[in-house]
Amino acid sequence: MMEGTLALGAEAVGCAAFDAGIKGAFGYPGTPSTEGFEFVEAMIKAAPEGRVAQWAANEKVAYDLALGVSYAGHRTLVTMKHVGLNVALDAYANSALTGVRGGLVLLVADDPGMHSSQNEQDSRRLAEFAWLPCLEPSTVQECYDFTLRSFELSEALGVPVMVRLVTRLAHCRAALTRQPTLAPTGLGVVPRSSVQDWVLIPSNARHRYVELLAKQPRLLQELATLNTLTAGSGRRGVALAGMGRAYFQQLALEHPALAALPRLEIAAYPVDPALEAAFLAQVDEVYVFEEDYPVLEARLGLRGTCLVHGRLDGAIPRTGELTPRQLKDALALATEAGKAPSSLDLPIRAPRLCDGCGHLDAFEALQEALRSLGLSDARVFGDIGCYTLAAQEPMSAIHAVVEMGASISMAVGAALAGQTPAVAVIGDSTFGHSGLPALLTAVDSGANVTILILDNRVVGMTGQQPSQALDRVERMVLGMGLPEAQVQVLLPLPRQHAVNVQAVQDALRHPGPSVLVFRRECIQSLRRGVLKDHDRDEKARLEQACCTLEVQP
Amino acid sequence: MSEPRVHGIVLCGVGGQGVLSLAQIVLEALRRSGLYTLQSEIHGMSQRGGSVHAQVCYAEVPLSSPIIDEGCAELLIALEPLEALRYVAMLRMNGHLVVSEEPQKDMDGYPPLADVYAALKAVRGAHLVDTEELARRLHHRQAGGMVLLGLASTFLPVPNSTWREVIAQRFEPKGSLITKRNLEAFEAGRGLAPAKTGA
Numbered sequence: 001m002m003e004g005t006l007a008l009g010a011e012a013v014g015c016a017a018f019d020a021g022i023k024g025a026f027g028y029p030g031t032p033s034t035e036g037f038e039f040v041e042a043m044i045k046a047a048p049e050g051r052v053a054q055w056a057a058n059e060k061v062a063y064d065l066a067l068g069v070s071y072a073g074h075r076t077l078v079t080m081k082h083v084g085l086n087v088a089l090d091a092y093a094n095s096a097l098t099g100v101r102g103g104l105v106l107l108v109a110d111d112p113g114m115h116s117s118q119n120e121q122d123s124r125r126l127a128e129f130a131w132l133p134c135l136e137p138s139t140v141q142e143c144y145d146f147t148l149r150s151f152e153l154s155e156a157l158g159v160p161v162m163v164r165l166v167t168r169l170a171h172c173r174a175a176l177t178r179q180p181t182l183a184p185t186g187l188g189v190v191p192r193s194s195v196q197d198w199v200l201i202p203s204n205a206r207h208r209y210v211e212l213l214a215k216q217p218r219l220l221q222e223l224a225t226l227n228t229l230t231a232g233s234g235r236r237g238v239a240l241a242g243m244g245r246a247y248f249q250q251l252a253l254e255h256p257a258l259a260a261l262p263r264l265e266i267a268a269y270p271v272d273p274a275l276e277a278a279f280l281a282q283v284d285e286v287y288v289f290e291e292d293y294p295v296l297e298a299r300l301g302l303r304g305t306c307l308v309h310g311r312l313d314g315a316i317p318r319t320g321e322l323t324p325r326q327l328k329d330a331l332a333l334a335t336e337a338g339k340a341p342s343s344l345d346l347p348i349r350a351p352r353l354c355d356g357c358g359h360l361d362a363f364e365a366l367q368e369a370l371r372s373l374g375l376s377d378a379r380v381f382g383d384i385g386c387y388t389l390a391a392q393e394p395m396s397a398i399h400a401v402v403e404m405g406a407s408i409s410m411a412v413g414a415a416l417a418g419q420t421p422a423v424a425v426i427g428d429s430t431f432g433h434s435g436l437p438a439l440l441t442a443v444d445s446g447a448n449v450t451i452l453i454l455d456n457r458v459v460g461m462t463g464q465q466p467s468q469a470l471d472r473v474e475r476m477v478l479g480m481g482l483p484e485a486q487v488q489v490l491l492p493l494p495r496q497h498a499v500n501v502q503a504v505q506d507a508l509r510h511p512g513p514s515v516l517v518f519r520r521e522c523i524q525s526l527r528r529g530v531l532k533d534h535d536r537d538e539k540a541r542l543e544q545a546c547c548t549l550e551v552q553p
Numbered sequence: 554m555s556e557p558r559v560h561g562i563v564l565c566g567v568g569g570q571g572v573l574s575l576a577q578i579v580l581e582a583l584r585r586s587g588l589y590t591l592q593s594e595i596h597g598m599s600q601r602g603g604s605v606h607a608q609v610c611y612a613e614v615p616l617s618s619p620i621i622d623e624g625c626a627e628l629l630i631a632l633e634p635l636e637a638l639r640y641v642a643m644l645r646m647n648g649h650l651v652v653s654e655e656p657q658k659d660m661d662g663y664p665p666l667a668d669v670y671a672a673l674k675a676v677r678g679a680h681l682v683d684t685e686e687l688a689r690r691l692h693h694r695q696a697g698g699m700v701l702l703g704l705a706s707t708f709l710p711v712p713n714s715t716w717r718e719v720i721a722q723r724f725e726p727k728g729s730l731i732t733k734r735n736l737e738a739f740e741a742g743r744g745l746a747p748a749k750t751g752a
Contacts, residue, residue, distance in 0.1 A: 006577075006580065006581065006584070115595050138617065139617055140591075167595070168593060168619060168620065169619075171593060171594050171595060172591060172592065172593050172619040173577070173580060173591070173592035173593075173594065174590065174591050174592070174619075175584060175590070243618075245617075246617040246618050246619075247617075247618045247620070249617040249618075250559065250616060250617045250618035251618075253557045253559070253614065254557060254558075254559070323620060323622075324618055324620050324622050325622050325623060328622065335622065335623070335624065336622070336624040336625055336645060337624055337646065338623060338624020338625065338626075338642060338643065338644050338645045338646060338648070339624070339641050339642060339644045339645070339646060339648065339676060339677070340641075340642065341641060341642035342638035342639075342641050342642075342672050342676075343672070344638055344664060344668055344669065344672045345664065346635065346638055346639055346664075347660065347661060347662035347663070347664070348604075349567065349602075349603055349604045349635070349636070349660045350603055350660070351568065351601035351602055351603030352601055352602050352603075353601065354601065354602070386601065389601065461601075
């Protein structure tokens, strides 16, 4: 009974995509979605057979890559975290109109409780917004099964399908039973007769939108078996989705009376209004347990036929992660009295930059340069990555962190509004993700900004994935049209401190845009030898190039 | 007969100490012992020297919740003494705490160590382990985790042969010497177990 692979929820989605016969997997790293891509990437590396796995520069690029694979007639998976879908939203929402050829499944991992994110938005809302189906598993096995099902649905309905996970499920490890792997056979490219469906000029898009809306009843029909209504005794019921479903199911094992409650279980969206009506007809009072926004709760409440308890009436806290304890409290179940918590005052052990991290040296140079120019109170615009940790005391080196790439554009905006100095700090991967267009505007505007690109040669925070801008950040910057005098590559090491401080001072004094690239490999990736092969090959290539140069007459 | 009772283990420590690897060994050993298992872990920021914890649930029936409620865990394995105190309330009344005495003080405001030990000793069912001393004796700097696991294993329904098999497989890629030393550390930890009567 225990056979099978052990996998995280996110990994189960990747595994299912492989078994569903995908041709390509794409993504941008982001906790808790990262392992979904990494798992399928490892499977593809072990048995390529024409399959590809490719990290993309950002989530929109990843989504478009997947859409291209679909256009070519193949199945494809694209992975990202919830805020990544904001970046890919243009592609996602419009792919609802084009539809898909090969099945396209989008793995989105939400992060209620914000374990490692800047917000706790609910991706189910974005699926609804785009008129697209969303499947929501509650166990690791469902992660696998629902993903397989999603590929079938995607091709049957001709639309992309979202598989929505939350942190607890994405990072839940359990045994998995797999199905046989399908070969990545394709349906062939979009035929000539359907090409206009993919050309979203207004005259076509108007038709496609009508057709998308016309698909909705079929969508409800295809999803119907995933949502179930279980009759029970009494007029008090529960509506469950995602982890709410998982937690309730387990509570019902320990409290058999719960199993007798009328129960609406949702695993796919949109939900058929007829199913909701049938459920509401059986109850006068309902408890809604779902993860993140009160999506189901709001729908049930709108009908006004019964008392609805959940996040909106405070039965469940309005923000943060759903927990089994919250279910127990809401249902007034007895809780076990365990050991008393420690009476000792326990200070928080905050994550911090690793000892010997190059970011520390870069921040020290920045702070000293600001101090030496009498600018200790300067505001520094930060970005998303390990270096975000510098916002904490005692360093307090960055003073705004909003979303990927915001550092540069916010600094430009502030500079245009007259703020001096206007300093941006951004990592190499984040720069490649969405700093590039911001830098183009910075150069065009001529705004007085100093931009520090902290280049650790990998995507550090999410586990040292390859950075797409590897070792060519300065060339990219120059390519944007910044003069060579305003672009410097620096080595963030204590022994270079004086040189680095001087460089930052010069950049701060310069009345236009300047870029300082602080490059030193992440010490974690160095320890793991992530770039060892790359660096060896690159060295050999350079030596080869030098020899060729030497023998030329 | 299946018992619907769910058992929970909490593992905690500091990023980089190997909490998640230890959790995976526990998960695999329980699974191979014919139990239904689930593990929950939080990645991400925690890699950078912050608090890390994982939970392992097991039962004789299929499970769906990877989260253990407060007051319900049977066992807490703590690689760091201060971190242990954060999770004491996760333990049921008769739960066991297996904790390393070795502090990771690289943080602001670490309380006096004597206070931390006193608080730990006040927990009924606490087993404080001088992992530093054991590591010295075993000539194995990183023995701590395996020693704790060895002691903790005596509270779990897994045969010793299964533990050894899982540990050996886990360290196999790192060579036979490392495997041997980890098995030694595990056995040293088992040797610390309080004598059982009638077992």
